[in-house]
Amino acid sequence: xxxxxxxxxxxxxxxxxxxxxxxxxxxxxxxxxxxxxxxxxxxxxxxxxxxxxxxxxxxxxxxxxxxxxxxxxxxxxxxxxxxxxxxxxxxxxxxxxxxxxxxxxxxxxxxxxxxxxxxxxxxxxxxxxxxxxxxxxxxxxxxxxxxxxxxxxxxxxxxxxxxxxxxxxxxxxxxxxxxxxxxxxxxxxxxxxxxxxxxxxxxxxxxxxxxxxxxxxxxxxxxxxxxxxxxxxxxxxxxxxxxxxxxxxxxxxxxxxxxxxxxxxxxxxxxxxxxxxxxxxxxxxxxxxxxxxxxxxxxxxxxxxxxxxxxxx
Amino acid sequence: xxxxxxxxxxxxxxxxxxxxxxxxxxxxxxxxxxxxxxxxxxxxxxxxxxxxxxxxxxxxxxxxxxxxxxxxxxxxxxxxxxxxxxxxxxxxxxxxxxxxxxxxxxxxxxxxxxxxxxxxxxxxxxxxxxxxxxxxxxxxxxxxxxxxxxxxxxxxxxxxxxxxxxxxxxxxxxxxxxxxxxxxxxxxxxxxxxxxxxxxxxxxxxxxxxxxxxxxxxxxxxxxxxxxxxxxxxxxxxxxxxxxxxxxxxxxxxxxxxxxxxxxxxxxxxxxxxxxxxxxxxxxxxxxxxxxxxxxxxxxxxxxxxxxxxxxxxxxxxxxxxxxxxxxxxxxxxxxxxxxxxxxxxxxxxxxxxxxxxxxxxxxxxxxxxxxxxxxxxxxxxxxxxxxxxxxxxxxxxxxxxxxxxxxxxxxxxxxxxxxxxxxxxxxxxxxxxxxxxxxxxxxxxxxxxxxxxxxxxxxxxxxxxxxxxxxxxxxxxxxxxxxxxxxxxxxxxxxxxxxxxx
Numbered sequence: 001x002x003x004x005x006x007x008x009x010x011x012x013x014x015x016x017x018x019x020x021x022x023x024x025x026x027x028x029x030x031x032x033x034x035x036x037x038x039x040x041x042x043x044x045x046x047x048x049x050x051x052x053x054x055x056x057x058x059x060x061x062x063x064x065x066x067x068x069x070x071x072x073x074x075x076x077x078x079x080x081x082x083x084x085x086x087x088x089x090x091x092x093x094x095x096x097x098x099x100x101x102x103x104x105x106x107x108x109x110x111x112x113x114x115x116x117x118x119x120x121x122x123x124x125x126x127x128x129x130x131x132x133x134x135x136x137x138x139x140x141x142x143x144x145x146x147x148x149x150x151x152x153x154x155x156x157x158x159x160x161x162x163x164x165x166x167x168x169x170x171x172x173x174x175x176x177x178x179x180x181x182x183x184x185x186x187x188x189x190x191x192x193x194x195x196x197x198x199x200x201x202x203x204x205x206x207x208x209x210x211x212x213x214x215x216x217x218x219x220x221x222x223x224x225x226x227x228x229x230x231x232x233x234x235x236x237x238x239x240x241x242x243x244x245x246x247x248x249x250x251x252x253x254x255x256x257x258x259x260x261x262x263x264x265x266x267x268x269x270x271x272x273x274x275x276x277x278x279x280x281x282x283x284x285x286x287x288x289x290x291x292x293x294x295x296x297x298x299x300x301x302x303x304x305x306x307x308x309x310x311x312x313x
Numbered sequence: 314x315x316x317x318x319x320x321x322x323x324x325x326x327x328x329x330x331x332x333x334x335x336x337x338x339x340x341x342x343x344x345x346x347x348x349x350x351x352x353x354x355x356x357x358x359x360x361x362x363x364x365x366x367x368x369x370x371x372x373x374x375x376x377x378x379x380x381x382x383x384x385x386x387x388x389x390x391x392x393x394x395x396x397x398x399x400x401x402x403x404x405x406x407x408x409x410x411x412x413x414x415x416x417x418x419x420x421x422x423x424x425x426x427x428x429x430x431x432x433x434x435x436x437x438x439x440x441x442x443x444x445x446x447x448x449x450x451x452x453x454x455x456x457x458x459x460x461x462x463x464x465x466x467x468x469x470x471x472x473x474x475x476x477x478x479x480x481x482x483x484x485x486x487x488x489x490x491x492x493x494x495x496x497x498x499x500x501x502x503x504x505x506x507x508x509x510x511x512x513x514x515x516x517x518x519x520x521x522x523x524x525x526x527x528x529x530x531x532x533x534x535x536x537x538x539x540x541x542x543x544x545x546x547x548x549x550x551x552x553x554x555x556x557x558x559x560x561x562x563x564x565x566x567x568x569x570x571x572x573x574x575x576x577x578x579x580x581x582x583x584x585x586x587x588x589x590x591x592x593x594x595x596x597x598x599x600x601x602x603x604x605x606x607x608x609x610x611x612x613x614x615x616x617x618x619x620x621x622x623x624x625x626x627x628x629x630x631x632x633x634x635x636x637x638x639x640x641x642x643x644x645x646x647x648x649x650x651x652x653x654x655x656x657x658x659x660x661x662x663x664x665x666x667x668x669x670x671x672x673x674x675x676x677x678x679x680x681x682x683x684x685x686x687x688x689x690x691x692x693x694x695x696x697x698x699x700x701x702x703x704x705x706x707x708x709x710x711x712x713x714x715x716x717x718x719x720x721x722x723x724x725x726x727x728x729x730x731x732x733x734x735x736x737x738x739x740x741x742x743x744x745x746x747x748x749x750x751x752x753x754x755x756x757x758x759x760x761x762x763x764x765x766x767x768x769x770x771x772x773x774x775x776x777x778x779x780x781x782x783x784x785x786x787x788x789x790x791x792x793x794x795x796x797x798x799x800x801x802x803x804x805x806x807x808x809x810x811x812x813x814x815x816x
Contacts, residue, residue, distance in 0.1 A: 177426045179418045182411065186404045193402040196366075197416035198387025256406045 011301055012249050012265035015294075019269060023276035030279055037158055043271040044164035045226060046241055047264060049219035051171040052100075052212030053242040054263045058175070059187045059208050060255025061107060061114035066242055068125035069099045069213055070220030070235030075133040077221055078140055078230045086144045089221055096217020097210050099125055104209030108202045122239070130232045137231035140224045149225045160226055167215065171260040184208060188255025244295045245270050269294070316378070317342045317514040318363070318394075318482055323372035325358055331538050332358040335372070338533055338543040342480065343508060345515040347529030349522065351557050355538040356518050360484050363516070364396040365389030377480075387416065393478035395469040397485050401461050405454030409464055410436035412453050413471035420475050439471050442510075443503050458611050459492045466503055470511055481513045489519060493609060493790075493816045504528065520774075522550045523809065566753055567781035571760040572802045573601045574784075578634070580737045580768040581621065585629035590616035591792040593629065598737065603759065603769040605783030605800070607776060608815055612789040614772045615656050618739045621770060622646060622653045634736060647676070652730030654723075656741040656772075662726040665715035669707055670696035672714050673729045699728040704754060720751025727758060738762065741772045756782065776808050788814040 023030040049066055056063040077092030084091065099121065106117040140146075153159050175181035183204050186194040195201045219238070224230040249266030251258025273294060277287045319339040325332045333355045340346050350356050361367040363374065365383035373380050376392060383389045389396075403412050410433045414421065421432045436449040445463050453461060466488070473481040485504075492500050507513040519525050525532060532548045534541040534556040541556050577600030585593040591613035598604050608614040620627040623643035630639050633649045641649070655661035663672050674681060674692045681692045696710040703724045707717055714725055723743060730738060743759070744752045759769060759782060773779045779786060786798040788811065795814045798806055 177429070179422060179425075179427060182407075182418065182427060185406055186415065189404045189406045190402075193404060194415075196386045196402055198385075198390060199416050256404075 011298060012262060012269065015248070015298060016265050016268045016272065019272045019276065023272065023279065027276070027279045030276060033156065035275070035279070037152075037156055037161075039268075039271055039275050040161040040164075041158045041226070042275060043267050044158070044160040045219050045223045046238065046245060046271065047164045047267045048167045048222060049216055049235075049238050050242045050245045050263045050267055051167055051260055052215035052219075054171070054246050054249075054251055054258065054260055055175075055184060055208050055215075056114070056212045057243075057246050057251050057253060058184045058255055058258060059205060060191070060253075061205070061208075062118065062243070062253070063103065063209070063212055063216075064115065064118040064239060065099065065103060065122040065125055066212070066216045066219075067235035067237070067239040068122050068129060069096050069216040070223060070238055071129040071230075071232060072096075072099065072125045072132065072220070073217035074220035074224040074230040074234060075129050075138060075232065078138050078142075078224060079132055081142060086142050089142060089145050092221050093214055093217045096220065097214040100210040100213020100216070101206065103213065104206035107209065108205035126232075133230065133232050135232055137229045140228045140230055142225070145221075145225055149222055160222055163222060167218070168260055168264055171215075175259050180204070180207065185256055188257070190256075241270060244291070248295060248298050269298075315341050316375070317344070317480065319375040320363075321373050321375060323359070323362060323369045323374075325355075325362065325367065325369050325538075333362070333369070333538045336535075336538070336540050337372075338540060340482070340514050340516060341531070343512065343514055344531055345504075345508065345517060345529045347525035347532040348516055348518045348535060349525055349532060349553055349557060350535035354535045354557070356535055357486070358538075359535070360396060360486055360516070360518070363389070363482075364394055364484055376482075390416070390472060391476060393473060393476070393480065394482045395472065395484065397462070397465045397469065397483065397488050401458075401465055403453050403461055403464060405452075407453055408433075408450045409440075409447060409453055409456075410449040412464055413439065413449075413468045414475065415468070417472060417475050436467075436471065439474070440467055443467055443470060443506060444499065445503070459496045462488055462492060463496070463499065463503070466500070466507075469507070469513075473511065473513075479512065481507075481511060482516070483507060483513045484516045484518075486518050487520065488517075489521065489524060501528070520776075521812075522553050525553070526550065567756050567778070568760045569781055569802045569805075571764070572603075572782075572784065573763055574801070576600055576602045576784075577766055579632075580634055581770065582632040582635075583621070583629070584632075586620070586631055587628045588613075588616055588620050588625055590625075591620075591789060591794070594794045596787065596794070598768045598770060600736070600766045600768050601763045602785070603763060603771055603783045605771045605773065605779040605786045606789060607773065607779050607786060607811070608789035610774070612815070613792040614789045615741055617789065618653070618656075618741045618770065618772045621739050622651055624653075647733075650733075650736035652733060652735035652738045654726050654730065654738065654740040654743055656745070658719075658722055658726060658745070663714045663722055666713055668711045668713055669700065669705065669717075669725055670710035672725050673699050673710075673732060676729055677733050695732070696728075699732055703728050703731075703758065718751070719746040720755070723747050723755065724751070724758075727755070731758075731762065735767055737768045737770065739770045739772070742774055743771070744773075744775065744778060776812070780805050780808065780811070786811065790814065790816055 029035055049070060053063055053066055073092040073096040076095045077089045080088030080091045103117055103121055106112050107114045149160050149163055151159055153162060183199055187201055187204060191201055220235055223234060245266035246263050247253065248269050249258065249262035251262055273291060316339045321337055323336040324334050336359065348356050358367065362369050365386045365388050381392060383392065404415060413436045414432055418427055421428045433449055440447055440449055445467055453464060469481060469483050489497060489500060504515065508515065517525065517529055526548060532545045532553065533543050534545060534553060536557060545553065579597055580600050581598040583594050583596045585595065587593045606614045606617060616625055619625040621631065623641060623646045630637065632638060633646060638646055638649060659665060670693055673696045681688050693710055700710060705721050705724045707721060714722055743755050763769060771779065771782055780800055783800050786800050788795040798811060800806055
C-alpha cells in the first residue's frame with residue numbers, strides 16, 4: 001500500500017532479525033533453548049493484549065484502557081472463583097467485553113473521540129479494579145486453569161505460548177477472511193465510504209471495542225495465571241507496550257493498514273530487546289529510554305512523511 | 314409504462330438556501346438524461362435525493378411506477394439506483410475485486426468466511442465483460458484517479474448482478490472530469506454497454522456540454538434549484554449555455570471590459586520550476602496581470618499553485634518581485650506578498666468554527682498587536698471594514714464562518730489575504746460552490762485588485778471563467794505546460810479551441 005514504503009514493510013522483520021543477531025553475538029546465553037522459552041513466556045501476554053489493540057487501531061481509533069481492562073478482568077475473575085468455582089474465571093472475559101462495550105458505545109454512538117473515551121475509562125476501570133481487589137494483590141490459585149495455561153507442553157514449550165499462538169492465528173484469520181475483519185480495514189481507510197456502502201459502521205465499531213475488551217480480559221487472566229497473582233496495577237505497563245508493539249509492527253495509527261501478523265513482529269522486537277538488555281545487564285534506568293528510542297526510530301523509517309505540510313496531530 | 318423514475322415536485326431547503334424548488338421530471342427506460350446547470354444550480358442535491366443520501370422536504374419519487382421513500386444510500390442501492398460519485402467511494406487499501414462488492418460481502422460468505430476466491434473470479438469475469446484490462450487483485454490505491462473511475466463503474470455492474478436488479482438506474486456525477494484519451498473512449502464504450510447489455514437508464518452530469526450532447530438523448534437544464542427546461546428541443550451548446558445562465562453570456566459578467574492591457578513590474582518569474590506533479594515550467598507574471606492555468610482534475614495545476622506558495626516541495630527557480638525565493642518557506646513567501654486562496658476552502662481556507670473576524674485577521678495579527686497584546690477592538694473594526702468592502706452578508710463579524718453560504722465564505726478567504734495588500738494572489742477555483750451573484754462580485758473584486766497593481770495566478774476548472782478573466786492562458790496536461798494562449802478582451806479564445814490543450 002502506498003502509505004507504507006517498501007522499506008516500511010520490511011522494517012519490522014529487519015528490526016526483529018537485527019536484534020536477534022546482535023544479542024546472539026553479544027551474549028552466548030541468548031540463543032539457547034531456555035532463553036527462547038523465556039522469550040515465549042515474556043511475549044505471550046503482550047501478544048494477546050496487542051491483538052485487541054491492533055483491531056482498535058486498524059479502525060483508526062485508539063484504546064488507552066487496555067491495561068485497566070486487563071487488571072479489572074483478572075481481579076474480577078479471581079474474586080469470583082470462591083463463589084462460582086473455577087468457571088468464575090470465565091466471568092473475567094465477560095467483564096472485559098462489557099468494558100469494551102462501554103468504550104465502543106461512547107465512541108460510536110455518542111461520537112466521542114476514542115482517545116478521550118478510553119482515557120476516561122482507563123481511570124474508571126482502574127478504580128473498579130481497586131474496589132474489587134480491595135487494593136491488595138490476590139493470590140491466583142486455580143488448579144484447572146493453572147494446568148491449562150501454566151507449565152509446559154511437548155517437553156518444554158510453555159503452554160501460555162500455545163494460547164498466545166492460538167489467539168494470534170484466530171485474529172489473523174478473522175482479519176483476513178471474515179466480513180468483520182475486512183470491514184475493519186474499510187472503516188480505517190474511509191469510514192464515510194464504508195457507511196455509504198450500506199455497512200453499519202456504528203455497530204462494527206462497537207463490536208471491535210467489545211472484541212478488544214474480551215481479548216484484553218483474556219490477557220489479564222493469562223497474566224494472572226503466569227504470575228500466580230492478580231493485583232491492582234498489574235495491567236498498567238501493557239498500555240504503552242501494546243501500542244508500541246502495534247506501531248512497531250507497522251499498523252498505522254490512522255487506520256486501514258497493518259494487522260495481527262504485523263503486530264507479532266512488534267511484540268517480538270519489544271520482548272527481545274528487553275530480554276537481551278537484561279542478559280547484557282544494561283542498567284534498567286537506561287532500558288526504558290532505549291526502548292522509547294527504538295519505537296521512535298522505527299516509526300521514523302516506517303511511515304512515509306513526504307508532504308511538507310501534512311497536518312500531524 | 315415507459316418511465317423508470319419520476320420526480321414529482323421535489324423541494325429541498327437548507328438553512329438560508331433554497332436548493333431545489335418544485336423539481337419535476339422523469340427518466341425513460343433505457344434513456345440517457347443529461348443534467349446540466351451551473352455550479353450551485355442544485356445538481357448535486359438532486360442526485361443526493363435520488364440516491365437516498367438526502368430526503369426531500371416535499372415531493373415524491375416514483376420508481377417503476379410506484380412511490381418510494383429511499384431511506385439512506387443502501388436502500389437506493391437495493392432499489393437498483395447506483396451512483397458513481399464525483400469524489401470516489403472506494404476503499405483504497407482494498408484490492409479491486411473487494412471494492413466491486415463492497416457492502417455485499419454477505420453474498421460471498423460461507424460459514425462466516427468470505428470466499429475471496431469466488432469474489433475474485435466473479436470480478437474478473439465482470440471486468441472482462443466490460444473490457445477493462447485490470448488485474449482484479451491490484452490494490453485500488455495504486456491506480457490513478459481516472460482508472461479508479463472505471464472501477465466505480467464496474468462496481469455498478471457487479472452490484473446490480475448480485476442484487477438481481479433487472480433495470481438499474483445509474484447516476485454518473487461528472488465521471489469524465491478526470492479521464493482523458495483512451496480512458497475516455499473506454500468510458501464511453503462502458504456507458505454504451507451499460508445501456509445495451511445491462512439495460513440501464515442513465516443520469517449524466519457533466520460540465521462538458523459537447524459530451525452531454527453526444528451521450529444523452531434528453532437534456533434537462535437546472536438553474537437556481539429549478540427546472541428551466543426538462544427536455545431541451547434541438548439542444549446546442551450555445552442554447553444550453555444560455556438556458557443555464559438565464560441569458561446569453563454577457564461579457565459584463567466577467568467584467569472583461571475592465572481587463573488591463575498594460576502591466577507593471579515582474580511579480581512572479583518561474584524558471585524550470587518543477588515538482589513531482591508537474592515538470593519544468595517557465596512563466597512570468599506582471600503586476601496587474603491575470604494568468605490562467607487550466608487542466609484536468611489531476612493535471613498538476615493545484616500542485617503548481619501550492620508550489621508557488623511554497624506549501625509543496627519544488628525544484629528550479631522562483632523569483633518573487635525580482636528576488637530569488639526558491640529556498641524560501643511558505644511563510645517567508647507570504648511575507649514577500651503572496652496570498653493564496655486554496656481549492657479546498659473548508660480544509661485549507663477557513664476555520665469554520667471561528668468567527669469572520671478571527672478568520673480575516675489571522676494572517677495579519679501582527680498589525681493588531683502591541684506589546685504582545687491583541688487589540689480586539691481594532692481587529693473588530695478592521696474586520697467590519699473588510700466585510701463592508703467585500704459585501705460579506707452576515708449578521709456581524711462574530712458570526713462563525715461555518716454558518717455562511719459558500720460565496721460569503723469565499724469572500725472571507727479573499728478578505729483575509731487582501732487585507733495584507735498582496736502583490737500576488739494565487740487563486741485556485743475561486744467560485745467553486747459559489748452562487749451566480751457572489752460569483753459576479755468575486756470577478757469584480759479580482760478586477761479591482763489587478764487595477765490596484767496585484768498580479769493573479771488563476772487556477773480553475775471552470776473553462777469559461779478562466780478564458781474570460783485571464784490576460785494569458787496556459788494549460789497543464791500530465792504535468793506539462795502548454796504554450797501561452799493570449800486572451801485579449803476583444804479576442805477571447807473559444808472553449809472548443811483550447812479544450813484539446815488539456816489532454
